[in-house]
Amino acid sequence: MKELNRMRPSSNRPAARASQQSNVDAKSYVIISKLPADQYTKYVENKEASHLTGFAFVVIGIIHLAGGKLSEVLSVIKSVMSSRYLQKEKVTGPEGNIVMYELAERALDQSISAELKKYISQVVNKETTTQEDD
Template sequence: MARGDVDPDISSQVNVSAEERDKLVAEMMRFMLFKNHQHPGVPVRREELTQIVTKNYRQRNLPNLVINQAQKKFASIFGYEMKELQRSRSSKDNLARGSQQSTTEVKSYVLKSMLKEELRTRFVEDKDSSQLLGLTFVVVGILQLSGGKIPEETLWQHLRRLGLDEHEERHPVFGNVKQAIETITKQRYIQRERLSGPEGDTIVYELAERALDGIVSGKVKESIMQVIKKDITTTEAFEEGT
């Protein structure tokens, strides 16, 4: 089956014409592009995409088909990967005998350029996005070194040592620093959770699905190792000089 073709087994189950299907695919792609322009790097929830289909159609497998076709067309026409992100979300059901916690899977999608990193850096990424990406790597690195989770105050203690304060609204590079961290949270590199304990509520930051991606995680670990090796080399040179 050629790239971009529709699986005949799936297509036979949705009972819509090729014209109707293509119209839905185009509408979904426009929605993804609009969202990506409006909030760059922020994933789009699957529910938002399925509503494009279900507002006029009730076929059970149609949303999956349209999403699949949108992914293929983004890759072949725009050179974008419409990457699926998946995370677990805990929910509590209060029952008469107590509270039970269940886990549901939440899916979302984000557009990523399929260009090689060198070309993407030269021709796609702008200065502002690269600066935020640098901050993202720092924050994700701090969380990785902390085992994937860190109290909010501890995170800000580390960032203050780098000259980043949560009350800083006019940083020369990041502007409002707190809003920059919120943007990284919306982009699903980290997530902010409120935990209840005997001493009251505590806010913690955890690695989110984009930071847990093998490629991103590997790059951050590689950067950390380079810093560690540089520090070791500097220390050894200093000791030899003394």
């Protein structure tokens, strides 16, 4: 188990800068698995949520590359949509109206799709190798 200190977002108000300790909001904890990779994959990993984990990883990577802060993640998605990598569709279903994002022309291009699959495979294989070394 690892303890995390959650911080409030920085503010331009002088009162918020009064003390470093006042920025500590609450303590959170995460559990770090020490299981071997094959057992973790078999018994713990949630395949149904892997797309969310992958998306979170990408968003965190983008924010990291932007210097740790980004004004709005949705602006990045809009930029990707205007470049025709993604398209947005409104769908009415049992849960009500939802917005679905799907691959657009440029993302479906064979050369881009092949390179993306190759890269994802390398990342997954590298992660599996790293977990086995732990």
